[in-house]
Amino acid sequence: MAIATEPLETTTGRDQYRALALRRIVLICAMLVALCFSISIDMALGPANYTLREVLTSLFYAESVGDQLRVVIWDIRMPIALMAVTVGASLSLAGAQMQTILANPLASPFTLGISAAAGFGAALGLIGGVAIFPAAVQYMIPINAFLMAMAAALFIHFASTMRGVTVETIVLLGIALVFTFNALLSLLEYLASEQALAAVVFWTMGSLTKATWPKVWITGAVLLFAIPLFARHAWALTALRLGEDKAASLGINVRRLRLHTMMTVSLLAAIPVSFVGTIGFVGLVGPHIARMLVGEDQRFFLPASVLCGALLLSATSVVSKTLIPGAILPIGVITALVGVPFFFVLIFTNRRRAW
Amino acid sequence: MGMFGKVALAAVGLCALFSGTVLAGEKVVIKDVTGRDVEVSVPVEHVILGEGRQIYFVAALDRDAPFKRVVGWRDDLSKADPESYAAYLAKYPEIAKLPTFGGMKDGTFDIEQAVSLKPDVVIMNLDAKTATEEAGYIEKLGKVGIPLVYIDFREKPMENTEASMRVMGKLLGEEAKAEDFIKFRADSIAKVTDVLAKQNPARPVVFVERAGGYSDDCCMSFGNENFGKMVEIAGGTNMAKDIIPGTFGTVNPEQIIASNPDQIIITGGNWQGYVPGGNWVGVGYGADLTEAHRKLENLTKRPALTGVKAVADGNVHAIWHQFYNNPYQFVAIQEIAKWLHPDLFTDLDPEATFKELHARFLPLDYKPGYFVSVKDE
Numbered sequence: 001m002a003i004a005t006e007p008l009e010t011t012t013g014r015d016q017y018r019a020l021a022l023r024r025i026v027l028i029c030a031m032l033v034a035l036c037f038s039i040s041i042d043m044a045l046g047p048a049n050y051t052l053r054e055v056l057t058s059l060f061y062a063e064s065v066g067d068q069l070r071v072v073i074w075d076i077r078m079p080i081a082l083m084a085v086t087v088g089a090s091l092s093l094a095g096a097q098m099q100t101i102l103a104n105p106l107a108s109p110f111t112l113g114i115s116a117a118a119g120f121g122a123a124l125g126l127i128g129g130v131a132i133f134p135a136a137v138q139y140m141i142p143i144n145a146f147l148m149a150m151a152a153a154l155f156i157h158f159a160s161t162m163r164g165v166t167v168e169t170i171v172l173l174g175i176a177l178v179f180t181f182n183a184l185l186s187l188l189e190y191l192a193s194e195q196a197l198a199a200v201v202f203w204t205m206g207s208l209t210k211a212t213w214p215k216v217w218i219t220g221a222v223l224l225f226a227i228p229l230f231a232r233h234a235w236a237l238t239a240l241r242l243g244e245d246k247a248a249s250l251g252i253n254v255r256r257l258r259l260h261t262m263m264t265v266s267l268l269a270a271i272p273v274s275f276v277g278t279i280g281f282v283g284l285v286g287p288h289i290a291r292m293l294v295g296e297d298q299r300f301f302l303p304a305s306v307l308c309g310a311l312l313l314s315a316t317s318v319v320s321k322t323l324i325p326g327a328i329l330p331i332g333v334i335t336a337l338v339g340v341p342f343f344f345v346l347i348f349t350n351r352r353r354a355w
Numbered sequence: 356m357g358m359f360g361k362v363a364l365a366a367v368g369l370c371a372l373f374s375g376t377v378l379a380g381e382k383v384v385i386k387d388v389t390g391r392d393v394e395v396s397v398p399v400e401h402v403i404l405g406e407g408r409q410i411y412f413v414a415a416l417d418r419d420a421p422f423k424r425v426v427g428w429r430d431d432l433s434k435a436d437p438e439s440y441a442a443y444l445a446k447y448p449e450i451a452k453l454p455t456f457g458g459m460k461d462g463t464f465d466i467e468q469a470v471s472l473k474p475d476v477v478i479m480n481l482d483a484k485t486a487t488e489e490a491g492y493i494e495k496l497g498k499v500g501i502p503l504v505y506i507d508f509r510e511k512p513m514e515n516t517e518a519s520m521r522v523m524g525k526l527l528g529e530e531a532k533a534e535d536f537i538k539f540r541a542d543s544i545a546k547v548t549d550v551l552a553k554q555n556p557a558r559p560v561v562f563v564e565r566a567g568g569y570s571d572d573c574c575m576s577f578g579n580e581n582f583g584k585m586v587e588i589a590g591g592t593n594m595a596k597d598i599i600p601g602t603f604g605t606v607n608p609e610q611i612i613a614s615n616p617d618q619i620i621i622t623g624g625n626w627q628g629y630v631p632g633g634n635w636v637g638v639g640y641g642a643d644l645t646e647a648h649r650k651l652e653n654l655t656k657r658p659a660l661t662g663v664k665a666v667a668d669g670n671v672h673a674i675w676h677q678f679y680n681n682p683y684q685f686v687a688i689q690e691i692a693k694w695l696h697p698d699l700f701t702d703l704d705p706e707a708t709f710k711e712l713h714a715r716f717l718p719l720d721y722k723p724g725y726f727v728s729v730k731d732e
Contacts, residue, residue, distance in 0.1 A: 010635040038728055046607065046609045046613075047607050047609050047610040047613045047614075048547055048609045048610075049613065050613055054641075066662075067660045067661055067662050068612050071612070071658045071661040072609050072612055075658040076608050076609050076612075076659065077609065123621060125630075126629060127629065128569075129629050129630070131630050131631075140630075140631070141570070141571075145407075166468045184645075192434070193434035193435055193629070196629050198566075198603070199566075199569060199570055199629075202572070202575075202605075203570075207605070209572050209573060209574070209605060209608065210571045211571070212571070251454075275673050283598055321607055324598065324600065324604055325598070325606050326593075326595075326597075326598035326607055326613075327598045327600075327605065327606055327607065327610075328574075328606065328607050328611040329600055330605075331490075
């Protein structure tokens with residue numbers, strides 16, 4: 001009996017696996033389609049009320065349309081629409097890999113203090129006029145934010161390499177960093193002039209209106225550099241989720257994998273935050289949504305995280321400019337409002353243990 | 356009846372006795388801008404300014420020595436209006452040693468320090484009301500006999516500036532001067548509003564950009580209050596009035612192209628300390644207008660202003676950002692009116708109004724530099 005059923009079980013097992021993989025691929029394709037749709041809406045909508053035909057003409061025959069139409073499409077709508085995609089993708093990917101290597105569902109650029117550090121760096125510039133890297137004063141704010149974010153990320157990393165430090169300690173360290181930088185930020189705000197205060201408050205709420213083509217290129221380039229790097233280590237990262245010891249026994253150099261991943265994640269988290277300000281929600285929740293949809297296997301989890309983050313922020317970009325026509329609401333505020341309902345639905349309908 | 360007469364007589368006698376003994380201070384009841392009745396002995400000799408910018412009022416009343424009664428103040432003047440602070444500091448070097456209270460918005464101060472300075476009155480701004488009440492300062496100060504009054508020239512400047520000036524006049528015993536100032540201000544505004552009411556001209560659409568060039572962000576603006584309101588009084592339509600629900604907000608850069616405003620007014624100030632070499636327009640007390648003009652022109656080249664009517668017609672202007680929280684903002688209203696309706700206000704000279712304000716009321720000498728327009732020079 002047992003012998004007779006065995007081949008049947010393997011075939012159903014294989015079929016099940018295939019069906020599962022197919023389901024995941026379909027889900028990822030669906031996300032990709034949704035993302036394209038969201039970008040199209042973001043490009044098509046705006047207070048200038050151009051028709052779809054005008055938008056398309058401007059996209060494909062930029063030279064043939066008037067100055068205003070071209071500027072609106074190419075210099076105002078497109079950088080914002082694409083920035084939403086690259087920033088959302090970067091933050092979500094950074095959060096996903098932080099959660100993987102630290103084996104902690106609460107890890108994200110926001111909860112580990114990287115965003116808070118960036119906010120403090122920006123505030124140093126906005127309030128005190130302090131340039132950490134004085135050679136490029138005109139890019140003072142993003143450079144300050146970037147350097148502080150990198151410093152925080154490297155601190156987390158080197159702490160994590162110390163003897164006897166567990167992943168739990170690292171998360172605690174991250175939380176300590178959040179509080180430290182938030183306290184420093186509040187201190188600066190207390191000392192600030194009204195004008196500077198307004199600028200800092202607005203900066204920390206996050207905004208895509210700062211998007212320009214060079215910023216889109218830079219965030220896009222970092223993303224394109226990071227994805228293949230993670231893809232190459234996909235199996236190793238998946239194995240790491242079984243536990244550090246098991247991964248090591250499978251022949252993975254856990255320390256080195258952590259180091260490389262953390263370095264890349266720092267770049268992924270620091271650069272977008274330095275350009276658009278604090279956007280907290282995507283880096284934490286993007287990966288969780290991806291995990292609930294496609295599971296832990298990095299071959300699916302990696303692209304799903306990227307797409308989830310991109311889709312979340314792209315949809316937010318649409319909402320932030322359509323909620324009050326003509327105004328732009330701070331994206332950091334809207335992200336959570338857009339993402340949370342969807343996240344709740346997933347939590348309550350997903351009976352499987354997500355983490 | 357006789358009884359009443361006796362009581363009345365006694366009361367009058369008591370009052371006479373009282374006013375005779377308390378030579379320095381006469382107890383009066385002052386209604387502050389929140390409608391509270393506060394008993395204060397006037398004129399006061401020692402005041403704490405709950406906000407440093409209240410010196411704008413005090414200076415107009417105690418012209419010869421504006422700081423003679425100030426025993427402590429909040430440190431916001433040097434941060435919000437560094438040019439004016441520098442000018443006051445140059446003339447009255449002793450203000451560097453005045454005890455200060457920190458903190459910008461929260462309205463908190465060290466009550467122990469306040470009491471130790473023995474003020475006759477503490478003057479707070481209306482914006483600090485919530486924080487002041489939460490901390491129970493009125494009761495705490497009341498226990499040691501220090502009254503607290505609210506004034507306001509920022510939350511609702513159009514409604515509250517006159518009342519605030521009257522309160523200050525009573526407190527400092529300079530009621531005649533306060534009335535002079537109020538009349539000068541009212542007349543200056545009437546020069547704009549009377550003409551507009553009579554001629555009823557078409558209202559140009561005005562985009563007011565808040566602190567243009569301060570950051571990479573384009574298009575912070577104002578809703579119905581603040582500069583938004585000043586534009587409406589000066590005979591314009593504030594472009595963002597139906598877009599921004601509160602006082603501050605950001606409009607979609609594309610909206611400027613869509614609305615195609617007739618006039619653009621960008622607020623500016625010397626923000627070298629915050630954004631060194633930034634694109635902001637550095638107008639203000641004694642500013643370099645050639646440089647400000649160059650920077651203003653530079654701001655018109657941003658994508659959001661492509662092909663906009665105001666840019667094409669050269670109707671892009673910069674104005675000193677601090678007018679928003681300043682009792683001298685009627686000068687700004689005159690200037691904006693002149694920009695929006697040059698034909699109606701050919702005789703109006705805001706520069707001269709500002710000069711007269713300094714000559715008649717203020718301890719500082721007037722220096723131009725508060726306004727610049729792309730059309731200038």
